[in-house]
Amino acid sequence: MSLPPSRINPGQRQRLRKFVAVHPGLTHAELMASADRVPMRLLITDGLTEVVHRSLVRKDDDGRFWPA
Numbered sequence: 001m002s003l004p005p006s007r008i009n010p011g012q013r014q015r016l017r018k019f020v021a022v023h024p025g026l027t028h029a030e031l032m033a034s035a036d037r038v039p040m041r042l043l044i045t046d047g048l049t050e051v052v053h054r055s056l057v058r059k060d061d062d063g064r065f066w067p068a
Helices: 010-022 028-034 038-053
Strands: 057-059 065-067
Touching: 010 038, 010 057, 010 065, 028 038, 038 057
Parallel strands: none
Antiparallel strands: 057 065
């Protein structure tokens, strides 16, 4: 299975991975509420699915995101 075209660059993927590591176990909505700036909210919107597909972050059955 190939990955879809990347919407974010490698540095942004690492920033998002680190953000989830600092805020483990939150849902998408909770991560958005935890983001203190618009750029991070945009990064969550654009890149969260990608970091899950790349196994940098995992999503459990309850929709909570965890560092991989």
